[in-house]
Amino acid sequence: MTSPSRLAVRRNASPYLYGGEAAAVAQVLKSGQYGHSDITEKFERKVAAYLNVPEIVAVESGTAALHLALLAAGIGNGDEVVVPSLTFAASVQAIVAAGARPRFAETDPDTLCVTGASVLEALTPDTRAVMPVLYGGRAVDLTDAAPVLAGHNITVVEDAAQAFGSWHGDRKIGAFGASGTLTCFSFGPIKNLTCGQGGAVIPRTPQEAETIRLLRMLGIRQSQADRIRSTTYSVDTFGLRYPMSALNAAIGLAQLARFDQIEAKRPHLWRTYRDALAGIDGVALVDVDVEHTVPFNCVVRVRGRDAVFADLQSRGVGVGVHYPPNHLQAAFAPWHRPLPVTEQTAEEIMSLPFHPAMTEQDVSAVVDALRKAVAR
Numbered sequence: 001m002t003s004p005s006r007l008a009v010r011r012n013a014s015p016y017l018y019g020g021e022a023a024a025v026a027q028v029l030k031s032g033q034y035g036h037s038d039i040t041e042k043f044e045r046k047v048a049a050y051l052n053v054p055e056i057v058a059v060e061s062g063t064a065a066l067h068l069a070l071l072a073a074g075i076g077n078g079d080e081v082v083v084p085s086l087t088f089a090a091s092v093q094a095i096v097a098a099g100a101r102p103r104f105a106e107t108d109p110d111t112l113c114v115t116g117a118s119v120l121e122a123l124t125p126d127t128r129a130v131m132p133v134l135y136g137g138r139a140v141d142l143t144d145a146a147p148v149l150a151g152h153n154i155t156v157v158e159d160a161a162q163a164f165g166s167w168h169g170d171r172k173i174g175a176f177g178a179s180g181t182l183t184c185f186s187f188g189p190i191k192n193l194t195c196g197q198g199g200a201v202i203p204r205t206p207q208e209a210e211t212i213r214l215l216r217m218l219g220i221r222q223s224q225a226d227r228i229r230s231t232t233y234s235v236d237t238f239g240l241r242y243p244m245s246a247l248n249a250a251i252g253l254a255q256l257a258r259f260d261q262i263e264a265k266r267p268h269l270w271r272t273y274r275d276a277l278a279g280i281d282g283v284a285l286v287d288v289d290v291e292h293t294v295p296f297n298c299v300v301r302v303r304g305r306d307a308v309f310a311d312l313q314s315r316g317v318g319v320g321v322h323y324p325p326n327h328l329q330a331a332f333a334p335w336h337r338p339l340p341v342t343e344q345t346a347e348e349i350m351s352l353p354f355h356p357a358m359t360e361q362d363v364s365a366v367v368d369a370l371r372k373a374v375a376r
């Protein structure tokens with residue numbers, strides 16, 4: 001019972017290392033350049049090439065990416081941002097950090113994503129942005145809401161923290177260019193691609209990229225290299241300190257070089273779950289659109305969730321719940337409104353162990369345990 005395989009199902013999620021990461025970090029440690037450096041810029045160029053976009057701006061985390069994207073879009077005091085309640089608290093805290101107000105929206109129980117209709121229902125005269133969350137890595141299609149959003153000058157800032165590598169039709173997530181969407185990724189520990197910690201904004205224009213770079217580095221325009229050779233520097237605007245460390249960028253570079261393995265493994269693992277789960281009474285799989293998605297997780301809706309969750313936990317199966325709804329959190333009470341679909345969905349969802357080190361046998365073991373737990 002203690003083979004590596006059995007241990008794998010104890011974890012709900014886990015980073016996946018290819019082997020080159022430690023040496024890459026050691027090299028940066030020896031170099032003495034730990035802040036934003038040419039390694040960070042190399043990571044930016046490699047990610048841009050992977051996405052086939054002109055440039056990206058690497059930052060310290062996905063949360064920082066969302067915060068900066070909102071600021072760059074001019075979102076601030078008094079503005080309202082539509083966001084699903086069913087997301088990681090980071091999405092909502094980024095909105096609050098920008099000085100704006102979250103306006104919580106319902107999600108489709110089958111995908112756990114907002115829809116054009118749920119976004120339109122949530123709009124108010126103060127709405128200045130919409131933040132769809134690409135739950136589980138799947139693209140969110142807002143085509144049917146797009147004319148209304150464009151008509152009211154509402155910016156779409158995608159929380160694609162879970163969606164690195166996924167596609168929206170025949171375009172990679174993030175490769176939207178001037179189409180009006182600002183995309184934010186996370187490279188946190190358990191994300192599809194990890195830097196240890198990290199994130200990125202995909203800007204829509206060169207000017208926007210420049211704005212985000214200024215915001216990321218305390219409003220200082222000069223590069224680190226120029227600053228150390230000068231007697232002064234100029235602080236041009238408001239700014240935060242959100243750079244991506246070269247230590248993190250080095251991990252990301254090692255990961256990106258092998259990312260094709262993840263692009264194959266994660267969909268395979270998800271399909272293995274899908275096939276194994278078919279026909280279990282009282283269990284519905286949340287659909288990630290696996291044809292277009294590098295799945296971040298595998299989530300089911302289960303009748304009697306709390307009992308099933310406790311049973312699986314007690315048997316060492318690393319199930320989780322992502323996420324407790326934000327509109328019910330104390331910190332976000334000022335923006336509470338009733339969301340009956342979300343409240344119902346939140347009582348049913350359960351994330352199964354899902355990470356690339358898992359085998360088909362691990363999936364069988366989890367699904368067997370789930371089948372028994374549901375029957376009990």
Ligand SMILES: *Cc1c(COP(=O)(O)O)cnc(C)c1O
Nearest residue numbers: 061062063088090091161186188
């Ligand atoms: C991980 C995540 C974030 C935050 O990213 P960090 O890099 O952890 O700051 C935001 N939104 C969602 C949906 C996430 O899964």
